[in-house]
């Protein structure tokens with residue numbers, strides 16, 4: 062089945078012409094307007110979601126032909142006192158966050174809530190994924206051995222009950238930075254024994270001994286992103302392998318850790334491909350999955366192929382949960398660490 066929109070509107074010739082042009086440009090899938098199909102169908106191969114006429118309008122070029130950013134991907138938030146406090150703390154503790162380095166659209170919202178995602182092992186990544194805004198360069202030297210303690214200190218000052226830690230890929234290190242992850246988990250456990258820790262890890266190039274070091278430090282949630290469908294891996298994340306990602310999740314789950322993954326949509330994937338990824342993740346034992354709209358950080362990065370309509374996210378969440386995932390957090394601005402404390406609350410309770 063492929064995605065289609067069902068829109069409750071009169072199929073006026075001017076609207077149909079605009080939808081047809083947007084569909085030909087790949088900006089919308091097949092659209093059923095008041096029962097008339099704009100697209101190739103066939104109808105019995107389409108999975109239609111009900112899209113509000115106002116939302117469809119946001120996905121069509123303006124009357125002057127200009128593309129626009131749909132209102133639901135424009136983040137809201139403020140630079141309030143909590144934001145300023147979080148920023149000052151990161152500077153005084155000399156820490157990086159993925160919130161800043163990856164230009165996350167939720168930064169005002171999350172930092173104003175007093176949460177952030179620490180990014181350890183430097184600010185330069187050895188990979189050059191085409192969607193990511195973190196700088197690519199060869200990092201200089203080993204990770205800073207004091208950094209785990211500064212992360213723990215900052216988390217304590219922020220009063221975090223749920224701490225999320227990620228890192229740049231460190232393919233220059235034999236263990237890919239796994240020991241540094243483990244040291245950070247241990248420092249957090251020591252400083253904040255009541256808090257839970259989620260780690261969002263790279264694939265360590267399939268070095269399973271490295272993964273074991275992280276697993277043995279027993280994070281409360283082990284997150285590793287799938288990012289996109291296998292057909293697009295070479296274009297989107299050339300240094301990664303889809304099967305490796307699934308194996309990493311499978312191994313972590315087999316070791317008894319709750320596991321989580323995430324994908325971006327809007328990179329040119331088909332619904333059937335997303336369905337297969339969600340099914341593969343469920344089969345790997347993965348329990349939590351995040352799904353969010355890809356937003357291109359700059360003209361140097363991959364362009365957005367299509368903005369999803371708001372109604373598509375609950376449909377994807379329901380699909381994933383039908384396929385066996387415990388919880389799918391889906392929304393235009395959902396990111397892998399988005400409200401991670403609440404998302405982890407959806408994990409099945411184990412005895």
Ligand code: SF4
Pocket residue numbers: 159160161165166167168169171172176177178396397398399400
């Ligand atoms: S969603 Fe994650 S990366 Fe983005 S601002 Fe929030 S905590 Fe940071």
